[in-house]
Amino acid sequence: MATDAPKDEPGPGSQSSLRAANEQRIVATLRTAGPLTQAELARRTALAPSTVSGIVATLAERGYVRVGDEPGGRRGRLVQLDLEDRFVLGIELGNGHISVAMATLSSRVVGFVRRELARGASITETLDLVETLIGELLVEAKATTKDIVRGAVAVPAPLDRFGVLSSSPRIFPAWADTDIGGRFEERFGWPFFVDNDANLGALADYHWGAGRGCHSMVFVGMNYGFGAGIILEGVLFRGATGVSGEIGHMTVDETGDFCQCGNRGCLNTVASIYRALELLAPIHPEIDSAEKLLDAASQGLPPAIRVLTDMGRATGVAIANVVNLLNPEVIVVGGDLARAGEVVIEPMTTMATRLSMPSAASGLRLLTSPLGERVFALGGVALALGLDSPGALV
Ligand SMILES: [Zn+2]
Numbered sequence: 001m002a003t004d005a006p007k008d009e010p011g012p013g014s015q016s017s018l019r020a021a022n023e024q025r026i027v028a029t030l031r032t033a034g035p036l037t038q039a040e041l042a043r044r045t046a047l048a049p050s051t052v053s054g055i056v057a058t059l060a061e062r063g064y065v066r067v068g069d070e071p072g073g074r075r076g077r078l079v080q081l082d083l084e085d086r087f088v089l090g091i092e093l094g095n096g097h098i099s100v101a102m103a104t105l106s107s108r109v110v111g112f113v114r115r116e117l118a119r120g121a122s123i124t125e126t127l128d129l130v131e132t133l134i135g136e137l138l139v140e141a142k143a144t145t146k147d148i149v150r151g152a153v154a155v156p157a158p159l160d161r162f163g164v165l166s167s168s169p170r171i172f173p174a175w176a177d178t179d180i181g182g183r184f185e186e187r188f189g190w191p192f193f194v195d196n197d198a199n200l201g202a203l204a205d206y207h208w209g210a211g212r213g214c215h216s217m218v219f220v221g222m223n224y225g226f227g228a229g230i231i232l233e234g235v236l237f238r239g240a241t242g243v244s245g246e247i248g249h250m251t252v253d254e255t256g257d258f259c260q261c262g263n264r265g266c267l268n269t270v271a272s273i274y275r276a277l278e279l280l281a282p283i284h285p286e287i288d289s290a291e292k293l294l295d296a297a298s299q300g301l302p303p304a305i306r307v308l309t310d311m312g313r314a315t316g317v318a319i320a321n322v323v324n325l326l327n328p329e330v331i332v333v334g335g336d337l338a339r340a341g342e343v344v345i346e347p348m349t350t351m352a353t354r355l356s357m358p359s360a361a362s363g364l365r366l367l368t369s370p371l372g373e374r375v376f377a378l379g380g381v382a383l384a385l386g387l388d389s390p391g392a393l394v
Pocket residue numbers: 248249259260261262263266268
């Protein structure tokens with residue numbers, strides 16, 4: 001599928017990639033040497049003083065470094081990394097809730113809050129709630145809006161590489177055709193990155209959860225729709241047009257039910273919270289949200305348990321295909337359905353193990369995300385910290 005590519009993208013030899021490399025050098029030097037004057041920074045990095053001066057000004061503007069007010073001119077002032085009292089935000093736009101996590105630039109998570117929001121809420125309603133939640137976190141951290149450097153937003157739908165809902169606007173209609181990062185930036189004044197929630201779940205678990213220390217992992221997010229985030233050799237793999245890992249749109253029955261993406265018989269039409277609620281509606285119309293489904297299952301309601309077990313099995317089949325294709329070290333399952341526990345995980349593990357090639361499955365660890373309901377907002381924090389690529393700035 002062709003995608004317009006009007007943006008100026010940094011190539012390996014471009015000015016912007018050179019500048020990024022120089023920024024990394026300066027940050028790395030400050031990290032190991034502590035506070036330095038700009039003249040000293042130029043000497044240690046072998047960069048021209050004017051280059052150092054320009055980069056320090058940019059880094060200061062973004063909140064990475066603080067420049068002292070010692071006498072002796074601009075180049076005599078001490079420059080130091082400023083990581084503990086500058087913050088990033090990770091925001092999950094869920095189906096039925098909003099979560100926000102806040103962390104220092106040194107990756108210390110200082111707060112998390114989650115609040116219900118009607119599914120299909122408008123952009124304005126959503127941004128109003130996000131603003132309230134950010135306000136609560138700032139109070140808790142004794143910080144102000146000036147201390148926030150930037151944020152990242154997790155969206156429960158496929159996005160193209162420019163952060164716009166790709167090809168399937170019906171999956172998250174309130175935000176269709178919207179520059180999501182742009183709307184956040186316009187409202188709050190900080191830059192915002194945007195990514196698919198499963199990609200961000202993968203980042204969170206890779207850095208802080210079940211994937212720590214591995215080289216390759218796949219995160220399977222089990223929410224209203226299912227999606228996977230893929231990390232290969234330590235790098236988040238986004239695919240050619242940014243829509244890698246759409247496990248929920250794997251075809252399981254080409255003449256099956258229509259999916260929100262416009263195709264038929266995708267995994268999401270068999271296993272997803274949407275499908276679970278649809279299947280239960282004729283006999284249990286009161287079960288109309290993920291939370292109510294989980295409650296019903298934990299109270300032992302047989303149809304709720306049955307539907308979750310069936311979905312665990314279907315997901316296990318999809319996971320086996322992923323295992324045979326990628327041979328990852330770890331598969332992590334997260335999202336609201338994964339919180340149902342053994343009722344989903346046990347049949348999923350059984351099917352995933354049975355259908356994987358023994359040589360691909362040997363040594364595979366299939367784990368539940370220990371990050372629970374925080375996983376997608378924490379993934380936003382990871383993206384805002386630049387942890388999606390090697391050589392992150394901080
Ligand atoms: Zn689909």
